[in-house]
Amino acid sequence: MQLSVVVREVQVPLLASLLLGGSAAKLVHMLRVRSVDAALGPTALFPVYLRRPAAMLICGCEFALGVGLILTAGRICRGVPTTAVRLGTALLFLVATCALIELRGTRPDIGCGCFGDFSTAPVSGRALARSALLAVAALSTVGLPPLQPPHRGVAAILPLGILAAELALVAVLSPEIGEALVRLGYSEPCELRTVPAERTVAALHRSSQWRRHAGLVSAAEPVDMWRELCWRYVVYPGELHGRPVELVFAVFLRQHRPAIQAALVDAATGNVLPWPGSVRPATEADRMRRLIRAPAPAFSAPTDPGLGIPAVPGVRGAGVR
C-alpha cells in the first residue's frame, strides 16, 4: 500500500476522535457551569444573544461530524455523504482557524475553548497551527476510498507509527496537555505559581512584541509591575512625537514563549494610542463592530438596594479563565 494512502487513512480515525473529544469536553464544561451561555472561545466573538446558539451549534457540529466520519469510513454511505462529511470537517477546521485568528486579535485574554475547560490559555500560534493542520488533514481525506479493515502483524506497524507520530505532533501543538497536567495535580496552576519578576522581564525582552516597540521605551527599568492571576503587567515609560507615553505589556505566566499583549497609553490623559505607523484610525464600521462584540457581563452580582451597592460586571470568568 502506498504511503500517501496510509497517511490519508490515518486521518479519519484521528479527526473523528478529536472532534468527539472536543464535543464531549465542551458538553462537560456546559454541564459543570450549568449553562450553555458560558463563553467558549470563539463564541465570545458573537453578540450576547447569539452565543448560546453558537455554542450549541459548534458542539453539535463537532459531534455530528465525528460520528459521520466514523459511519462513512467504510463501505456504508459511500459517495456524496462521505465527501460531504469530510468536506464539512475541513470547512469546520478552516472556519475555526479564521475564528481563532480573529479571537487572538480582539479577545487576546481568553482561550480557544476547543476542549472546554482545558483550553483556557490564550490562543497561541500553536493552537492556530493545530487547527490549520487538522483542516489540511481533513481536506486530504476527500476522495479517499473506503478504509480497509485493520492490518495485522508487520503491516500494522506503518499506520500505527504514522498515527503515533501525528498524535505526538498534535500533542506538541496542544496547550491543553499542560492544562491536563495541572488538573491531574502534576503541575501547579498558573494562578498559584511563583514566577520571578526577572523571568517575566527576560521573557518580555526576548519577545517579538518587545522588539517591535522597544524603540519607544525611554528607560531601562519598568515604572510599574504587578501581577493578577496568570498575567503579569509591566509598564515602561516612553516617548512618542515628544509626548510622554507608557508602554504596557501583559505577559502570561508560562515557562516558555508566553503570550504577550501590549498597549500604548498617553501618560497624561490615559488615552490608548495607536502604535506608530501600524494602526489606521477606526472607521465607523469598525466602531460598530466593536460595539456588537463588546463582551457582556458574565453575571450580575446580587445587589442590596438598601446599601445602594451596584452590580458588578466583568468577573474572571469572562476574562482570563
Place this chain on the structure above:
Amino acid sequence: MLDTGGDHACCDRCAGAGTAVRIARRRLLKAAVFRTADVRPADARPADVRPADARAADARASSTAGARAGATQGAAGLLPDRARARFATSGELPRAVTGEIIDVSPHFLVVSNGASQQRFALTPDATAWRGGALEPAALRPGDQVVVRLHKKARGVADRIWANIGRVTGTIVERTRDGLLVDEGTTRKRQFVTIPPRASGRIQVRFPSLEPGYLIDVIGLRRGGALEGLIPATSQPAYRVDQMPAPALVSGHVPDAISGSATWHEPADEPPGVLGVAYPALDPEVGCAEGPGPGVPGNARMPYLSIGSVLLVRNDCTGSSCALPVTSCAAVGRLFNDRCVTCGTSPRSRVADLTQASFVALGGELERGCFNATITIGG
C-alpha cells in the same frame, strides 16, 4: 513597656498615600491592554477609595477632602466613570462613618472626621458598643467611633462602635503587663493587655498565650495598647513556625472562593477607606508577604496585586460589593479558621476588610468575621 516599634517596614504594597492613584492607574492600563469595553479613558477620573466620611463631606461641600483623606486624593491616576461605578462610591455606600465624638445626647450624635463634622439622629433602636453593649447616650466625647448608618435614612445612626480595636498576629513576647504581638512585616507591633474579667473567656479560645502562637482578639483601644476582651476566633494548635504545609491544589483555583472575611484596624490606611487586604499578594513585588520568610500560608489562593478587584459577598446578609485590594493581609493567611456567624464557612480567611467595608457589608465588628464568598474580577 515593651517596644512596639519593631522592624515595621512599610513597602510599596502598604495602603496609604498614592494607593488610590496606583489602583486607578493599574486598572486603566490593564483595560488598555485587553481593551475591555467598559473603559473610556477620555472621561477618566480618579478611583475614589478615600474614606467614606471624607467623600461624603466632599459631596456636600464640593470641596477637597480633609486632612486624613488628603493622602489619597488629588490622584493623577485615571479611571473612567463606568469603571469607577463598579466600586461602591460615596453616594452609594455612605453606610460607615468613622471619626471622633464631639457631642452626644439621647437624640443625636456629632462626629468629627478632622475636616468636617457630621450630625446623626439617634433613634430608640440604635445600639452602641464600648467593650459591651450600652446606650448610645452613654458614649463620651473623645471616643473614636465607627458608626453604621440606617439602611434607608442616612442621617440616622443604626449602630455605633466606640474605641473598638483588634490585634491579629503572632505573640513575640509575654510579660506581666501583657503581650507583644507581631502583625506582619507591614504593620507595627501591637501591645495587648488582658484584664482579669476577660482572661477566662480569652484563654478558653487561646490556651497558649506564649511566644510563637497566634492570637486574634477584639477589645478597647486605650492609648497605644489594646485591652483584649473578646476572642475573635479559636487559636490554631500549632506554633507559627510549625505550620502544616497547605493542601495541594489540583486544577485551577475556582472563580469563587468561600471562607471567612475578617476586619482590621487602619494602620497606614486612612480610616474609613473602602478596600480589602488580600492574603496572597504577589510575593515578587516589594516586601515579603508573610510575617517572615519560610512561613507558608494556610490557604492556597491565587496571586493578586494592589488594585485588583474582588467582589466580596456577605453570605449572611446577601450584600455584596466590589472592593479594590488596598493592602496585604500578612497574618490573615496564617489562620486556617472558619467563621460561624451564619452556618459554618469553609476554612481559611479569604479577605481582611477595612472597618468601613466590613461594616458597610453588614458585618458586626465585635463578632470579628462573617461568612463570605469572594470572586476575583475587574
